[in-house]
Amino acid sequence: MPELPEVETVRRSLTPYVINQTIADVTVYLPRMVRTHDPSGFHAHLVGQTINDLTRRGKHLIWHFPNCLMISHLRMEGKFFVSEESLPKMPHEHVRIQFTSGRVLIYQDVRTFGTFDLYDKPAELSTLKPLKDLGLEPFDAGFSGAYLHDQFNTRKGPIKPVLLDQTIILGLGNIYADEVLFCAGIHPTRKANKISLKRLNNLADCAKNVLKKAIELGGTTIRTYENSLGIDGLFQNELYVHTLENEPCRVCQTPIRRIKLSGRSTYYCKNCQH
DNA sequence: AGCACTGTTTACAT
DNA sequence: TATGTAAACAGTGC
Numbered sequence: 167m168p169e170l171p172e173v174e175t176v177r178r179s180l181t182p183y184v185i186n187q188t189i190a191d192v193t194v195y196l197p198r199m200v201r202t203h204d205p206s207g208f209h210a211h212l213v214g215q216t217i218n219d220l221t222r223r224g225k226h227l228i229w230h231f232p233n234c235l236m237i238s239h240l241r242m243e244g245k246f247f248v249s250e251e252s253l254p255k256m257p258h259e260h261v262r263i264q265f266t267s268g269r270v271l272i273y274q275d276v277r278t279f280g281t282f283d284l285y286d287k288p289a290e291l292s293t294l295k296p297l298k299d300l301g302l303e304p305f306d307a308g309f310s311g312a313y314l315h316d317q318f319n320t321r322k323g324p325i326k327p328v329l330l331d332q333t334i335i336l337g338l339g340n341i342y343a344d345e346v347l348f349c350a351g352i353h354p355t356r357k358a359n360k361i362s363l364k365r366l367n368n369l370a371d372c373a374k375n376v377l378k379k380a381i382e383l384g385g386t387t388i389r390t391y392e393n394s395l396g397i398d399g400l401f402q403n404e405l406y407v408h409t410l411e412n413e414p415c416r417v418c419q420t421p422i423r424r425i426k427l428s429g430r431s432t433y434y435c436k437n438c439q440h
Numbered sequence: 441a442g443c444a445c446t447g448t449t450t451a452c453a454t
Numbered sequence: 455t456a457t458g459t460a461a462a463c464a465g466t467g468c
Contacts, residue, residue, distance in 0.1 A: 168447060168448070169447055169448095172447070198462095225447095225448080225449095239448080239449085240447090240448085241447095241448045241449070241462095242446070242447065242448055242449095242463090243446085243447080243448095243463095243464090243465095258464085275463095276463080276464055276465065277446090277448095277462085277463045277464055277465080278462080278463055278464080279448065279449080279462065279463070280448095281449090320455075320456075321456075321457095322456075322457090323456075323457065323458095327457080327458090330448090332448095332449085339447050339448070340446090340447060340448090341447055342447090385447090386447075387447095388446095388447075389446070389447085389466085408447095428457075428458065428459085429458075429459070429460090431445080431446085
C-alpha cells in the first residue's frame with residue numbers, strides 16, 4: 167500500500183507501538199527480502215536493539231536503532247501488523263520481530279516484493295544505497311515549479327511517467343500522479359519539457375496539496391488493500407480520475423478516460439486536462 | 441482456461 | 455541519456 171501518504175500513515179500508526187521497544191527475536195521466513203544480510207546476520211544485528219525512532223523518506227521507512235538503521239520498503243503490497251501476543255505464522259508472513267514486552271511486529275506481503283536493508287549508522291542518511299539517488303519530496307524546501315522546470319528539461323516524453331521517477335519527485339505513485347495531473351489541469355501525455363513554468367508552479371502546489379489531503383485522510387484504500395492496523399484510509403472518496411474510467415468527471419461530467427503510459431494505467435479527463 | 445490487471449522498482453535493450 | 459519492456463510474485467476478475 168505504498169505511495170507517500172500510505173507510507174506516512176503506516177509510520178504514524180506504527181510509531182506508538184514500536185518506539186522504545188526492544189527486540190528479543192527476529193525471524194526471516196523469506197531470506198531474499200533482506201538484501202544486505204543473511205537471516206543469521208540480520209538476527210545478530212537486531213536482537214537487543216531498541217527502536218529509537220521511525221522516520222520516512224519517500225516511500226521508504228527508516229527504523230533507527232542505537233547501532234544501526236533498517237530501511238524497509240513495502241513495494242506493492244507490504245503491510246505491517248502489530249499484535250500484543252504471539253500468534254501462529256500468518257499467511258504471507260515473511261518477517262517477524264518479537265519485542266521483549268511480548269508485543270510482535272509482523273510483516274506480510276502477498277507478492278513478496280518488499281525489501282529490508284540494514285546499515286551501520288551513517289553520517290548522512292542520503293549516502294545509503296536505497297536513498298542516495300532520490301529526488302525532492304513535495305514537502306522539501308527547494309521543491310517548486312522552478313525545480314520541476316529544471317528537472318524536466320531533458321524529458322521529451324509524456325509527463326505522467328516522469329512524475330513516477332523517484333529521482334525527480336519523491337513519493338508519487340500511480341494513484342497520486344494521476345490525481346496531481348488532474349488538479350493541475352495537465353494532460354498526462356503532454357511533453358514534460360514543453361510545460362510552462364507557470365503551469366509547473368501550479369503542478370508543484372497541486373503535488374503538495376493532494377499529498378497533504380491524502381495524509382490527513384489516512385491514504386487511499388482501493389481493491390483489497392488496507393493499512394497496517396487493518397483500518398482503511400478515506401482518500402478514495404476524494405479521487406477525481408484514478409480508477410474512475412467511464413465515470414462522469416466530478417467537475418464537467420465528461421467520462422473519464424483510461425490509457426496506458428509506460429505500462430501503467432493512466433486516468434484523466436480530456437475536457438479538464440490539456 | 442487464459443489473459444489482463446494490480447498503490448513498485450530494477451535490469452536490460454534500444 | 456532517456457525511455458520502454460519484462461521481470462520479480464501472487465492473487466483477482468473477466
